[in-house]
Amino acid sequence: MKIFAQKLLVGRTFLANQTVTVEDGQITAIGGGGPADFSVWALTPGLVDLHCHGGQGFDPELNERPLPEFLTILLCHGVTDVLLTLGAEPLPTMRRALAVVQTAMQQQAAGKLPGAHILGVHLEGPFLSPERPGAMPPAALLPPTLAAYQTLVQGYESVIRQVTLAPELPGALELGAALAARGIRVQAGHTDADYETAQRAFSAGFTGLCHTFNACRPLRHRDPGVVAAALLDPNVTTECICDLVHLHPAALQLVYHMKGPEAMIAVSDSVATHGLPDGRYTVAGQDYIVQNGVSRCANGTLDGGGVYLDGAVRNLQSIGIPAQDACLMASTTPAALLGLPRTIHPGHPAVLVGWSEGWQVERVWRDS
Structure with a gap:
């Protein structure tokens, strides 16, 4: 199979008028011109979402809508790989969700479940600060x-890939170090940690900040907190919800200029109510209001992001971030954190997104 792209993202550069050759799910060659089986305006690596609770009525903690349908929806938005994220719920609820995800991963390994590939679980809870619970x-x-x-995880240990902890809580640094030693990625999040506590966490195995600026101690000039600690540490990545509601464009630009596309991670943080029509909904006994596409708890607290990653790519460009960097922050950069080769290079898996002008997803290739 040959795919012609007017713009091909290779590393941090767009190459003009290139043809990518794919054989048995692997990229075998990149070159100019020649006949092709498919033609797209732009071709990039597949999008990788490390923070996604659900959408369009689906949430693995609720299991109210079939998972295969949701995975297909994600793929239509260019999301080829996803870390399904569980928020804080009663332990039986979270364990049921872990069972749902583990079964789905086994089905995908057997080639029986199409759609976005499930990388595992991100536990965003329950080890969070009651001072910064968010939703x-x-x-x-x-x-x-x-x-x-x-x-919580007994019997499901192998599916846990990422855990968010509030590092100021007693025992959090020890738990974070133990998880990091097991190869699990640990983030600070939903935290009231001050600057010094955050620094200790980032020296003890924590390597990222969950949805930067949201549900954490604010950045103040005399109390810079966890945000400043993350921005100033070159070894720490910063998740950002890029719906232009959770973060002002200037906040996104600040993170981008501080961290660059190699350490800023675009995430959706989408939840069950994302993508539903405006209205009132009850999810797991809690009331939510969706208005103008934005989901909030009944008390007005923002509840999850308002765009999938293809929308994040468009939004980041709309505030002046170069297209190649917007794409990297939603694909290659998050993939690298979990050891996935998501670059367009001979020998790498052909996990690709074809875009039309205006950065609308036109076609997705994901066979491996």
Whole structure:
């Protein structure tokens, strides 16, 4: 198979008028011109979402809508790989969700479940600060101990790829270090940590900040907090919800100029109510209002992001971030954090997104 692209993203550069040859799901050659089976305006690596709870009525903690349908929706938005994210809920609810994800991953390994590839689970809870719960139910939050973690994940250890913790909580640094030693990626998030505590966390195995600026101690000139610690540490990545509602464009530009496309991660943080028509909804006993495409809790708190990653790519460009960097922050950069080769290079898997002008997803290739 040959794919011709007017713009081909290779590394951090767009090459003009290139043809990518694919054989048995692998990229075998890149060159100019020649006949092609497909032609697109732009070709980039597949989008990788490391923070996605659900959307269009689906949430693995609710299991109210079939997972295969949601994975197909993600693929239509260019999302080829996803880390399904579980928020803080009662432990039986979270364990049921882990079982749903584990079964789905087994089905995908057997080639029986199409759509976006599930990379595993991101536990965004329950080990979060009651001072910064965001949209999480405070009653579901737990102190961070290895015993509590093991109780939660017993039987599902292999599906956990990323955990968000509030590092200021007693036991959090020890739990974070233990998880990092097991190869699990650890982030600070939903945290009231001050600058010094955040620095200690980033020296103890924490390598990222969950949805930067949101649900964490604000950045102040005499109390810079976890945000400043993350921005100033070259070894720490910063998630950003790029719906232009959770973060002002200037906040996104600040993170971009501080971290660059190699350490700024575009995420959707989409939730079950994302993509539903405006209206009132009850999810897991809690009331939500969707207005103008934005989901909020009944008390007005923002509840999850308002765009999938293709929308994030468009939004980042709309505030002046170059197209190649917007694409990298939604594909190659997050993929690298989990060891995935998501670059367009001979020998790499052909996990690709073809775009039409205006950065609308036109076609997705994902056979491996």
